[in-house]
Amino acid sequence: MREKDTPLYEVFLRPRNGLSHRHVGSLHAADDTMAMQNARDLYTRRGEADSIWIMRSSNLIASIPEDKESTFDPSDPDHKPYRHPTFYVLPKEVENM
Numbered sequence: 001m002r003e004k005d006t007p008l009y010e011v012f013l014r015p016r017n018g019l020s021h022r023h024v025g026s027l028h029a030a031d032d033t034m035a036m037q038n039a040r041d042l043y044t045r046r047g048e049a050d051s052i053w054i055m056r057s058s059n060l061i062a063s064i065p066e067d068k069e070s071t072f073d074p075s076d077p078d079h080k081p082y083r084h085p086t087f088y089v090l091p092k093e094v095e096n097m
Contacts, residue, residue, distance in 0.1 A: 006028040006029055007028065007029065007057070007058065008028055008056070008057040008058075009027050009029055009054045009055065009056055010023060010025075010055050010056075010057050010060060011023070011025050011027060011052065011053070011054055012052070012053040013048070013051070013052055013053075014051040014052075015049060015050065016048065016049070016050045025042070025043060027042060035054050036052065039052050039054050
């Protein structure tokens with residue numbers, strides 16, 4: 001079976017420390033079961049994951065780069081200033097916010 005004849009899958013792993021799943025790569029497989037096995041073999045050899053998600057790339061919906069302005073432009077900051085609290089002064093004791 002040739003690579004172009006098999007579906008492309010996207011692989012997401014959740015690390016053992018409980019963070020969110022992250023995209024780690026793509027792979028070709030004949031079916032969902034083989035995709036899961038290949039993802040496990042390729043991306044979790046050192047036991048770095050607690051969970052694996054796979055999905056067919058054809059099912060992935062993404063934004064279009066040409067629509068970046070309309071997709072990611074924030075609304076008028078004067079309308080809802082609490083969404084962008086740039087007027088707060090943080091105390092020195094606060095390291096991460």
